[in-house]
Amino acid sequence: MLEGKDLACVRGERTLFSHLNFTLNEGELLLVQGANGSGKTSLLRMLCGLLTPEFGEILWRGEEIGAARETYHAEMAYFGHAPAVKEDLSASENLDFSCRLAGIPVDSDEVKGALGHLGLGHCLNLPTKSLSQGQRRRVALARLMLVKAKLWILDEPLTALDQAALQLVQTLIGEHLRQGGMALMTTHQPVMITGIVPKTLPLTP
Amino acid sequence: MSTLQIVFVLLRRELMLAMRRRGDVLTVLFFFVIVASLFPLGVGPDPKLLRLMGGGVVWVAALLAAMLSLGRMFASDYADGTLEQLVLTPTPPVVWITGKILAHWLVSGVPLILVAPVLGVQFGLSNEALVVLVFSLLLGTPVLSLIGAIGAALTLGLRGGGVLVSLLVLPLYIPVLIFGAGAVDGAMSGLGSEAHLSLLGSILILAFMLTPWAVSAALRISIE
Numbered sequence: 001m002l003e004g005k006d007l008a009c010v011r012g013e014r015t016l017f018s019h020l021n022f023t024l025n026e027g028e029l030l031l032v033q034g035a036n037g038s039g040k041t042s043l044l045r046m047l048c049g050l051l052t053p054e055f056g057e058i059l060w061r062g063e064e065i066g067a068a069r070e071t072y073h074a075e076m077a078y079f080g081h082a083p084a085v086k087e088d089l090s091a092s093e094n095l096d097f098s099c100r101l102a103g104i105p106v107d108s109d110e111v112k113g114a115l116g117h118l119g120l121g122h123c124l125n126l127p128t129k130s131l132s133q134g135q136r137r138r139v140a141l142a143r144l145m146l147v148k149a150k151l152w153i154l155d156e157p158l159t160a161l162d163q164a165a166l167q168l169v170q171t172l173i174g175e176h177l178r179q180g181g182m183a184l185m186t187t188h189q190p191v192m193i194t195g196i197v198p199k200t201l202p203l204t205p
Numbered sequence: 206m207s208t209l210q211i212v213f214v215l216l217r218r219e220l221m222l223a224m225r226r227r228g229d230v231l232t233v234l235f236f237f238v239i240v241a242s243l244f245p246l247g248v249g250p251d252p253k254l255l256r257l258m259g260g261g262v263v264w265v266a267a268l269l270a271a272m273l274s275l276g277r278m279f280a281s282d283y284a285d286g287t288l289e290q291l292v293l294t295p296t297p298p299v300v301w302i303t304g305k306i307l308a309h310w311l312v313s314g315v316p317l318i319l320v321a322p323v324l325g326v327q328f329g330l331s332n333e334a335l336v337v338l339v340f341s342l343l344l345g346t347p348v349l350s351l352i353g354a355i356g357a358a359l360t361l362g363l364r365g366g367g368v369l370v371s372l373l374v375l376p377l378y379i380p381v382l383i384f385g386a387g388a389v390d391g392a393m394s395g396l397g398s399e400a401h402l403s404l405l406g407s408i409l410i411l412a413f414m415l416t417p418w419a420v421s422a423a424l425r426i427s428i429e
Contacts, residue, residue: 048293051429074295082286088225089218098287100214101301102294127225 001025001061001182002047002151008055009042016042017203018055024151027177029196030184034203040186041081043203044155047184048078060151074103077149079157083140087129091120091139094128099146106146114142118168134160141169152176154185211296212304219308229277234316237270241324252329259328260338260389266324267317267342267385268378271349274313275374276367278305278350278357279424292428298421306354306417314346330393337392337402344405345385351412352377358423380408 001024008018016039024030032040045051047058049065049072058065060072085094092111099106115124118138128136137160144152152173158166166189173183174193185191191198223230244262245255282288291301321342325335356374360366388401 050289050292070295070297073293076293078289078293080286080289082284082289084286084290086218086222086285086287088222093221097214097218098290101211101218101291101296103211103296 002184003059003062004047004056005059006056007043007046007053007058009039009046009051010054011039011042015205017205020056020201020203022199022201024182024184024199026180026182028182029173029177029191029193029198030182031191031198031200032184032186032203033200034186038203038205040203041155044078044080044153044184044186047153048076049073075150077144077147077152079140079144079152079154081155083136084143085128085136085139088127090125090127091115091131091135091142092124094139095142095146098143102147104147110146111142114145115139117145118142119165134162134165137161138165141172145172150181152181152183152185154183156186156188158187158189158191208296208300211294211300212307215301215304216308216311219305220311223308223312229274230312230316233270233274233313234320236273237266237317238320238324240266240269242327245327256329256393259325259330260334260393261386262328263321263324263338264341264345264382264386264389267321267346268349268375268382270317271313271346271353272371272374272378274309275353275357275370277313278309278354279361280357280366283361283427288424289428292424298424299417302354302417302420302424306350306420309354310347310350314342314350317346318342330389334389334392337398338389340402341385341388341398341405344402344409345381348381348405348409348412349378351409351416352381354420355416355423358420358427361424361427381405384408 004020004022007020009016022030032043034040042051046053049069060068065072084098092108092115095111095115096106112124115121118141120135120138123131128139141157157169161169170191170193174196176183177196241263248254279288292298318339321338322335325338330338353374356370359373360370363369384401384405388398388405391398391401
């Protein structure tokens with residue numbers, strides 16, 4: 001469904017990776033592996049459409065993602081390094097606005113439910129600047145639960161999370177895959193999701 | 206959701222953020238008042254001279270104040286990742302960019318328009334000239350936000366972006382300044398200000414139609 005064909009990424013003078021091919025089908029998890037600076041984040045930003053590949057093409061349901069921008073973005077959710085959380089808004093306001101801006105109207109019960117599921121039930125209405133780094137990332141993860149995208153592109157979703165949250169996020173990814181979703185992620189931590197054997201994609205120059 | 210609803214949601218969010226960070230809005234407003242008040246101290250208290258230059262001084266102060274507020278337009282969204290998420294929504298970028306520019310004008314342009322008559326009185330402008338001053342700002346300040354958005358988008362994430370944005374944007378503000386201050390001048394000298402105001406209006410329509418596209422292209426470059 002998501003296909004990368006002969007992708008290459010050049011940053012400055014350096015070729016980070018080239019001749020990269022992969023396919024990702026429903027129910028599959030793809031782990032992008034590589035050392036720091038090997039171009040994992042660049043690849044993920046490319047797959048989102050934030051970065052134009054130097055070479056090669058990215059296809060979603062057989063169509064170039066640039067040409068199918070609107071349908072692709074409606075079915076894709078990206079979780080980046082920055083949590084996209086406004087410090088002056090509370091967790092529930094943040095979630096409400098980010099879902100509505102993505103074109104998905106949510107009611108306050110859904111928002112409360114998602115935040116409660118991620119263990120933020122007690123700080124729904126606090127401004128997020130008083131939350132910790134890990135808690136902010138949990139707010140961003142709650143967004144993934146609500147927007148119900150088919151494809152999740154996750155850049156280091158497991159950093160800054162405690163043991164309980166690590167388990168929770170992996171369970172979430174597992175559920176998403178079992179419902180026919182797809183996920184593509186980078187991580188330096190071991191991933192263990194019951195019933196899922198992840199595919200791997202090593203990045204080499 | 207329709208595109209109009211998206212703009213509305215974005216406006217609500219931006220206004221809520223501005224309410225929570227009132228200091229930012231007030232800083233720009235005080236800057237405007239102080240710059241305009243420095244001129245009489247510098248050139249002396251001759252009423253005839255002040256009346257002659259009042260319109261121009263208020264307009265220059267509005268230009269500088271608008272520029273001071275440009276840094277905020279995309280910078281915080283860029284830093285916390287919200288901008289990336291906006292780019293990745295199915296909504297065409299031009300739609301939410303228009304919303305952001307509109308919000309910027311409501312938060313930093315409208316307060317200037319409300320305070321300007323007080324500054325005009327301080328310079329001894331006639332009643333008719335005060336009305337024209339408000340009208341010219343009403344037509345001109347949205348253009349400042351629109352053109353400024355291009356500069357803000359181009360300098361996103363650059364070191365020393367604040368200085369660069371003034372170099373980029375101030376020359377482009379010149380037509381607005383000429384016709385804005387010219388309108389007030391026309392009203393003071395009795396020559397009439399309709400011509401200047403209609404030109405400002407046409408600049409506004411042109412800027413409204415074209416700048417969101419330019420901002421969209423500039424943001425794509427900055428985000429990459």
